[in-house]
Each structure stands twice: as C-alpha cells, then as structure tokens.
Amino acid sequence: MSETASADSGANGAVEGGKNNAAANKGGKKTEKKRGFFGRIALFVRQVIAELKLVVVPTRPQLINYSIVVIVFVAVVMLFIVALDFGLGKAAGAVFG
Known part of the structure; x- marks a missing residue:
C-alpha cells in the first residue's frame, strides 16, 4: 500500500485513497509530509488489523x-x-x- 493512503480507512478505502491521491498529484509533488519511524509502524499495525477483520x-x-x-x-x-x-x-x- 502506498504511504499516501489514509491510515484509518479499511483495505479497500486505502487502495481507493491511493488512486485518488495519485490522480491528484500528476506533477509528482507530495502533498502529505513523510511519516516518521513510529508513524509508519502505527500505520502498519492499523493496516494489519484492518486486513485481519476481513478474514473469514x-x-x-x-x-x-x-x-x-x-x-x-x-x-x-x-x-x-x-x-x-x-x-x-x-x-x-x-x-x-
């Protein structure tokens, strides 16, 4: 998943958010600041939890x-x-x- 996807959205929302953000940033400029070390870990944990909720x-x-x-x-x-x-x-x- 891209780093630009919103952290609190589910798996589908994160993918869609990445597509929308990529379409808006055609110039290649990042509008969102880069996440820190602990921010990336927190994002990863939230994404893992979102994926585990999809397990049947x-x-x-x-x-x-x-x-x-x-x-x-x-x-x-x-x-x-x-x-x-x-x-x-x-x-x-x-x-x-």
Whole structure:
C-alpha cells in the first residue's frame, strides 16, 4: 500500500485513497509530509488489523472438506514421487549395475 493512503480507512478505502491521491498529484509533488519511524509502524499495525477483520473463519464442514482434499492431494503426490523414485532407481541399476 502506498504511504499516501489514509491510515484509518479499511483495505479497500486505502487502495481507493491511493488512486485518488495519485490522480491528484500528476506533477509528482507530495502533498502529505513523510511519516516518521513510529508513524509508519502505527500505520502498519492499523493496516494489519484492518486486513485481519476481513478474514473469514471456515465452517466445520468446509474445514473437514478442505482437510480431506489436502490429505488426498498429498497422498497422490507422494505415490507419484515413490513411483518416480522406484522407476529411476531401477533405470539407474540397469544402466550402472
């Protein structure tokens, strides 16, 4: 996010504020003074809190579904890697053995 975005706005407002401010400053001059060290830290913390408010906690059925999908995907990839390792091992044994 840009430093020119307002600190107390949400994530969408900060992006829109940056666009409006960029359009107003076509000459490249900054109208807002540069934030100090602690001001930038405070802005960062406010932006983190605003983003965390947008997080949606999945329901129990969604969480179970996502977990099953991840476990199945990991099992399929693991089987693929085992087959590839076995096949390359047999090929290396045939060539060098």
